Amino acid sequence: MDAFIRLENVSMLYGNNGTSAVALRDVSFSIGAGEYVVITGESGAGKSTLLTILGGLQVPSSGVVLMKGVDLSSLPADGLADFRRETIGFIFQAYHLLPYLTARENVMVPMSPLRASAREKAGRADTLLASVGLSGKEERLPSELSGGECQRVAIARALVHDPPVLLADEPTGNLDSSTGEQILDLFSGLHKSGKTVLMVTHNRANFFRATRSIRLRDGLVAEDDPLLSPRQAP
Amino acid sequence: MNIRKLAWKNLFRRKSRAVFTGLGIFLGIGTFVALASLTAQMEQAVQDKLDRFGANILITPRTEQLSLGFGDISLGGTQVAHSRLAAADEKAIRGIEMKERLRSVVPFFLTAADASGKNLVWMGVPATEIAAARPWWKISGNPIREKGEVLLGSEAAVALDKGPGGTVVSGGRAFRVAGVLHPTGEKEDGMVIAALGDVRSVAGNPGGVTFFEVAALCKDCPVEDIVAQIGGALPGARVSAIRQVVESRKAAVDQFRRLGIGVSAIVLAIGGLMVFVTVMGSVQERTREIGVLRAVGFRRKAILSLLFWETGWISLLSSASGALVGLAVALLVAPHFGVEQASVVTSPALLGVAIGMGLGLLGTIPPARRAAALSPTEAIRSL
Numbered sequence: 001m002d003a004f005i006r007l008e009n010v011s012m013l014y015g016n017n018g019t020s021a022v023a024l025r026d027v028s029f030s031i032g033a034g035e036y037v038v039i040t041g042e043s044g045a046g047k048s049t050l051l052t053i054l055g056g057l058q059v060p061s062s063g064v065v066l067m068k069g070v071d072l073s074s075l076p077a078d079g080l081a082d083f084r085r086e087t088i089g090f091i092f093q094a095y096h097l098l099p100y101l102t103a104r105e106n107v108m109v110p111m112s113p114l115r116a117s118a119r120e121k122a123g124r125a126d127t128l129l130a131s132v133g134l135s136g137k138e139e140r141l142p143s144e145l146s147g148g149e150c151q152r153v154a155i156a157r158a159l160v161h162d163p164p165v166l167l168a169d170e171p172t173g174n175l176d177s178s179t180g181e182q183i184l185d186l187f188s189g190l191h192k193s194g195k196t197v198l199m200v201t202h203n204r205a206n207f208f209r210a211t212r213s214i215r216l217r218d219g220l221v222a223e224d225d226p227l228l229s230p231r232q233a234p
Numbered sequence: 235m236n237i238r239k240l241a242w243k244n245l246f247r248r249k250s251r252a253v254f255t256g257l258g259i260f261l262g263i264g265t266f267v268a269l270a271s272l273t274a275q276m277e278q279a280v281q282d283k284l285d286r287f288g289a290n291i292l293i294t295p296r297t298e299q300l301s302l303g304f305g306d307i308s309l310g311g312t313q314v315a316h317s318r319l320a321a322a323d324e325k326a327i328r329g330i331e332m333k334e335r336l337r338s339v340v341p342f343f344l345t346a347a348d349a350s351g352k353n354l355v356w357m358g359v360p361a362t363e364i365a366a367a368r369p370w371w372k373i374s375g376n377p378i379r380e381k382g383e384v385l386l387g388s389e390a391a392v393a394l395d396k397g398p399g400g401t402v403v404s405g406g407r408a409f410r411v412a413g414v415l416h417p418t419g420e421k422e423d424g425m426v427i428a429a430l431g432d433v434r435s436v437a438g439n440p441g442g443v444t445f446f447e448v449a450a451l452c453k454d455c456p457v458e459d460i461v462a463q464i465g466g467a468l469p470g471a472r473v474s475a476i477r478q479v480v481e482s483r484k485a486a487v488d489q490f491r492r493l494g495i496g497v498s499a500i501v502l503a504i505g506g507l508m509v510f511v512t513v514m515g516s517v518q519e520r521t522r523e524i525g526v527l528r529a530v531g532f533r534r535k536a537i538l539s540l541l542f543w544e545t546g547w548i549s550l551l552s553s554a555s556g557a558l559v560g561l562a563v564a565l566l567v568a569p570h571f572g573v574e575q576a577s578v579v580t581s582p583a584l585l586g587v588a589i590g591m592g593l594g595l596l597g598t599i600p601p602a603r604r605a606a607a608l609s610p611t612e613a614i615r616s617l
Contacts, residue, residue, distance in 0.1 A: 052610075055529070057528075057529060057610040058609070058610070077533075077534060078533045078534060078535070081528065081531050081532060081533045081534070082531065082533070084529065084530070084531045085530065085531020086531075090529045090530065092526075096522070096526045098523065098526075099247070100243055100244060100246065100247035101235075101240075101243060105235050105243070108235035109235060109240065109527070109530060110530040110531055110532075111235065112235050112236050112237050112239075112240050112532075112536070113236075113237060113531075113532060113533065113536040113539075118235065118236070121235055122235075157530065158530075161531070
């Protein structure tokens with residue numbers, strides 16, 4: 001499988017008042033298109049840092065991050081914003097929906113700077129909401145939705161530009177196990193549709209869906225194992 | 235959903251913050267518009283009143299001081315007039331290029347003559363022009379309404395021991411005393427004031443004019459131009475602007491304007507500061523939201539645009555409502571500031587809305603730049 005994402009000797013140091021902390025040390029690995037990778041590790045192992053670097057939200061202190069052959073550190077701030085919009089969908093543990101917008105409007109937010117008619121944007125949002133099982137709830141505010149429904153809205157928002165890569169940070173961390181299962185089913189479906197999924201998680205249930213597991217410890221890749229995913233299962 | 239609508243929606247999310255931000259602009263623009271509108275109305279009212287106040291140009295015969303002496307002995311001097319003014323000169327004055335600026339041209343004729351056995355100065359002035367020429371006169375009795383009537387200055391009335399209804403005799407003619415002037419502190423206190431024709435006939439000088447008083451409307455023109463034109467029309471006359479009147483007009487109007495500008499500037503500065511502080515606070519509060527927007531692909535320009543639209547909506551609404559309230563306040567209080575006919579002056583309102591928008595957007599520049607420069611990482615760390 002060709003490398004869709006490649007990290008070469010990526011290190012990340014956080015400096016603060018003369019002291020520095022190492023979040024990642026010489027991390028190198030490749031991810032092929034269509035993989036479903038779970039990233040695990042103890043708290044402070046560098047999982048979230050890795051995710052933000054992969055998402056182009058921050059540039060590593062050293063090393064190279066290549067996605068679709070593009071060196072992310074070579075892109076200017078606005079170039080990175082464009083790249084994120086076109087290539088990456090973010091899903092956060094706490095959903096981070098805008099509380100004053102309806103489900104439909106939240107899904108439409110990434111399309112705000114784009115020139116398209118309101119009807120076109122709303123149509124796209126409704127289609128995505130339907131695909132995550134939220135038909136009929138387009139007009140509801142986040143406060144009127146359950147945690148699982150909010151996470152579905154966040155997934156629909158991440159999919160609005162049909163990005164090839166989904167980055168998820170503990171997407172089931174705030175949900176009960178039953179709702180979490182439903183959300184993971186959604187991710188499985190997206191993976192099957194061809195998306196590359198990278199998920200930071202502690203949820204063991206993910207191990208039965210993912211194709212690969214990367215375990216971080218103290219900023220180093222401690223384990224990198226292929227998993228037997230349902231797709232690979234006989 | 236677009237950035238404009240996103241900004242609009244956010245205003246309703248933080249209503250109290252939006253109201254507080256708008257309050258600064260509302261008060262600033264309301265004060266500015268009220269003061270500017272009131273000042274404009276007062277300016278016009280003062281101008282009208284000062285124009286009504288009386289003449290600002292005096293036309294007298296050109297004279298020369300002739301010194302008299304013999305050897306080391308000085309015998310004083312005397313004024314020698316080059317020429318005399320005449321009734322026909324009024325036509326020449328009214329024929330100048332800026333004639334439409336002349337509100338009134340009033341001929342005066344002075345002569346010393348007998349008044350019931352006393353030698354007094356008689357002042358002749360067209361009876362219909364007295365009220366316009368001397369609006370400050372207060373009369374016990376009635377003003378002159380027809381020929382054969384006189385007004386007595388306060389001292390003249392004492393000297394003649396006459397009051398309203400009495401009779402003054404001069405040259406065999408009897409004049410009825412219509413009224414007595416309250417003391418003015420001027421020379422007319424000792425004069426007998428009568429219709430121009432009556433004084434001319436008492437003096438036996440049918441076309442005599444001692445001086446002209448001209449009231450010129452000079453809001454938009456320098457009085458010096460009118461003086462020069464009258465001087466050109468009457469080469470033998472000395473034409474002079476009564477500077478005190480002209481300058482006091484300017485000073486009074488300028489004082490109102492300066493007061494308005496000063497107060498408005500202070501209130502607007504406070505309004506701008508309120509915008510700056512509240513928008514800066516809003517940026518701090520919304521670090522996470524900005525991080526999410528950056529994560530979903532918002533460029534820096536889109537973040538700037540979002541904040542500018544938010545403040546733009548607030549500025550537009552608050553400055554427009556401030557301008558309306560300011561106009562209403564100016565309209566209501568104008569009568570208490572000496573404006574007899576209050577009117578709506580729209581230009582300060584339009585200027586106010588423009589200033590309000592400018593102020594709001596100006597106050598947003600530093601916080602918006604800070605928000606746009608915010609690294610997505612900083613924002614994401616707070617997630």
